[in-house]
Amino acid sequence: MKLYGGKLSPFVMRPLLVSRAKGAEVELDSFEGGIKCPEYLALCPTGKMPLLVDGDLALPESQVIADYLDAALPGPSLMPEDAADAAMVRLIIRLADVYMVPALGGLFRGREHPDGVPAALQSMGEALGYIEHYRRAEDEFAWGHSFTQADAALIPLFFFLDALDGPMPTKALVAARPGLAAWWDRAKASSLGAQAVTEQAAGLKAMMAARQG
Secondary structure, X not given: OEEEOOOOXXXXXXXXXXXXXXXXXXXXEOOOOOOOOHHHHHHOOOXXXXXXXXXXXXXXXXXXXXXXXXXXOXXXXXXXXXXXXXXXXXXXXXXHHHHHHHHHHHHHHOOOOHHHHHHHHHHHHHHHHHHHHHOXXXXXXXXXXXXXXXXHHHHHHHHHHHHOEOOEOHHHHHHOOHHHHHHHHHHHHOHHHXXXXXXXXXXXXXXXXXHHO
16 A cells, blocks of 8 residues: 655645554655656546555545545544534535635745735635634544544644745634634644644755755
């Protein structure tokens, strides 16, 4: 079983966190020739990462991979047994993917096109508000009192809200949602969260150095 992609990507870190939470970290590798080479495209015609290869199975898409790893690997399930709780975990993941991810893309583009930053900040604030609305403030984790796939989805995205702060007031967007802010403080101080943040920070530093070089 091998996962192709870089740790900076929140879409790669999500299934990687799932595997770590299961106690069986999946091997991470880069694809020889890159993700646009014919060999990679034969496995993943979208030409995106991550891609999980497990025997004859070549599986793209971050959340699909996360679901597969949760089901295939030994260890505790990262989805609650209760149907309503499981639905809320899936909802938080869905809100992150549908609203946070596009807003984050707008913030990245804002480094070269500053005129788009106000709209991206507004969109991110709305996305965080949606997640805050559905979370229970008393929960230790993204939902409930144990690590779930919702935490695996949110942690790698929230990393960028810390990393981008300065030119853009992204930390303030989190601070304005006290429940999410408290969750994020706990998440990035946890062993899984701290490792992910450290690895993403190293990836970001390497990417910036490569661009400047």
